[in-house]
Amino acid sequence: MLTCKETAQLISESLDRSLTLRERLGLRLHLWRCDMCSRYASQLKFLQGACADADPEKLLEGVELSDSARERIRDRLAQER
Amino acid sequence: MLQPTNTTKLDPTTWLDSYGDILFRYAMARVHDQATAEDLVQEALLAGIISVDTFKGGSTERTWLVGILRHKILDYFRKTSREQRSDWSADDGDFDSEGSWAVTLTEWRTPEKLAEQDEFWPILGGCVDTLPESLRTLFTLRELDGLETDVLLETLNISSKNNLWVMLSRARKLVRNCLQTHWFERE
Numbered sequence: 193m194l195t196c197k198e199t200a201q202l203i204s205e206s207l208d209r210s211l212t213l214r215e216r217l218g219l220r221l222h223l224w225r226c227d228m229c230s231r232y233a234s235q236l237k238f239l240q241g242a243c244a245d246a247d248p249e250k251l252l253e254g255v256e257l258s259d260s261a262r263e264r265i266r267d268r269l270a271q272e273r
Numbered sequence: 274m275l276q277p278t279n280t281t282k283l284d285p286t287t288w289l290d291s292y293g294d295i296l297f298r299y300a301m302a303r304v305h306d307q308a309t310a311e312d313l314v315q316e317a318l319l320a321g322i323i324s325v326d327t328f329k330g331g332s333t334e335r336t337w338l339v340g341i342l343r344h345k346i347l348d349y350f351r352k353t354s355r356e357q358r359s360d361w362s363a364d365d366g367d368f369d370s371e372g373s374w375a376v377t378l379t380e381w382r383t384p385e386k387l388a389e390q391d392e393f394w395p396i397l398g399g400c401v402d403t404l405p406e407s408l409r410t411l412f413t414l415r416e417l418d419g420l421e422t423d424v425l426l427e428t429l430n431i432s433s434k435n436n437l438w439v440m441l442s443r444a445r446k447l448v449r450n451c452l453q454t455h456w457f458e459r460e
Contacts, residue, residue: 196373
């Protein structure tokens with residue numbers, strides 16, 4: 193029987209690779225009787241979905257190039273044209 | 274006033290004003306260092322000027338420039354990831370000595386339309402920010418950019434797939450725990 197710790201690792205790995213048949217069965221069996229790991233599985237899926245939808249504009253609200261950086265880049269680009 | 278659009282002719286003189294902040298935020302979300310992000314934006318714009326003739330018009334100017342910046346960011350990680358950092362630990366207090374949960378995971382009431390939850394995104398960004406650097410970089414490239422295992426191994430100089438999966442698992446758990454505290458248990 194998988195422990196919760198092993199299950200949590202497999203839940204994460206299932207987001208990165210195809211699990212083997214044996215791993216899938218072990219995982220399903222554990223999730224069937226463990227509410228905590230079932231919650232963990234749906235929470236990691238939620239997190240992955242949220243990150244995939246995340247817009248850097250919203251993650252970094254108000255982050256802008258400073259005036260000095262903007263000037264420096266402008267000068268550097270002008271040399272190139 | 275709408276200008277007639279001509280997708281095959283680009284005007285680099287407008288790039289900094291039009292896309293400077295967008296590119297800077299894109300870089301900051303990945304490298305988390307202001308000076309580095311500024312340099313990468315400059316490099317991307319310079320590369321754009323040099324290769325302006327190769328623009329095929331298949332994408333928008335903005336998408337094209339973000340694509341160039343993306344390459345510059347991966348190059349940066351390739352150069353700076355030669356040394357293995359050990360700024361994180363696989364051990365955590367979430368499990369007891371028998372491998373059972375030592376904490377209680379409560380059900381999350383997840384909003385149906387997450388995109389409309391304006392307050393959620395800065396919190397998610399803040400939680401990613403709290404990760405140790407090596408985990409943060411890996412998590413960002415995997416979850417925000419969807420890079421595959423092989424690319425991550427090569428770009429970040431991680432010793433094995435197994436190590437990569439352990440690191441990702443650790444990063445996800447830390448972000449999960451942070452969201453639990455700062456979003457799902459707020460107020």
